Amino acid sequence: MKVSVLALLTSCFSLLAITQLQGDVVTLKNGDSISGKVLEESATEVVLDSPILGKVTLPKEQVQKVQKDAEEETKETVEKTEEAEEVPGADIEPGMSVSERYWEAFTSAIFPKGFTGEFVLGYNYSESSDIQSGIQLGLKGKYVNGKHSVTGDVFYAYTRKKDADGNVTKPTDKHGLNAAYEYDIQDPFFFRASEKYLVDRVKKLEPQNDINALLGWRALDQEKLSLDFAVGPGARYQKTPNTSGEWDPLVTFLQSSFYQFNQSMRFDEKIDYSVDPSDTGSYSLLFEVSASVRLTSFAEPKIIYRNSYDSTVGAGGIKREQSLLVALAVPF
Incomplete structure (x- = not known):
């Protein structure tokens, strides 16, 4: 037992x-x-x-x-x-990889709080009186502080041209700077002051400078959907081979919107119409639509389509132009 x-x-x-x-x-x-x-x-x-x-x-x-x-x-x-x-300064989010956390920490250490932006590298194809294609580089940024916000972007495009017979002409380039300041007056109204500087050797603009002061209205202001309208006076300076450079009065109408389809996919649209009040036959019209997909914290492919019509003196004989930019953006 x-x-x-x-x-x-x-x-x-x-x-x-x-x-x-x-x-x-x-x-x-x-x-x-x-x-x-x-x-x-x-x-x-x-x-x-x-x-x-x-x-x-x-x-x-x-x-x-x-x-x-x-x-x-x-x-x-x-x-x-x-x-x-172990990654200092990173905003840890569910599903964020180690490399994404390091990127967040790196950009947070360089740029101030409230600042966002992106580097853009892409291939641009455009058609007007001839065909142009080439590389485009860009840098965009936005800083928000309460009711105040400042946006800006610079770009440089290096292209090769083909005439109607398909012959390649000498390379050409264009570059520009866009800057804007916005102040939220009282919802849904806002004030916007902007400047657009452009050197376009295709259109023989060396340079063109637009300055505007616009009063805006946010018709829709939701997390996933936005629709803005703005209108106001301004002035345009143009220098071409035929002119020594002069300022002309300008009235600008601007409409912009975006739709956030989901967490990673976004659509943007913009219409920019500017006219000389003393000569309504002298105007420029731009329609732009873009789509982007956020793959990771540092990779966002995007496609931008532009269609423009310009009857101003600085158009260099080119009135209609359409272009397609396929690019990779690196957000920060």
């Missing part, structure tokens, strides 16, 4: 020891369970280190479920949190 009790106690202690070692439990579809530590789990198999069977590889189609040890899961969670905290 004593031997039986001793054997029973030994069995109990052995079972208790195995239970302490088993940690994870893999339940098979046939009802069997195997205890141990899960070394690896993939879409095709589960590798388990069992204190009784040793290292076991189980096909995933035979596995009903894998139950991890609660203590081990807590430890893994703590380790992941500590790993995330």
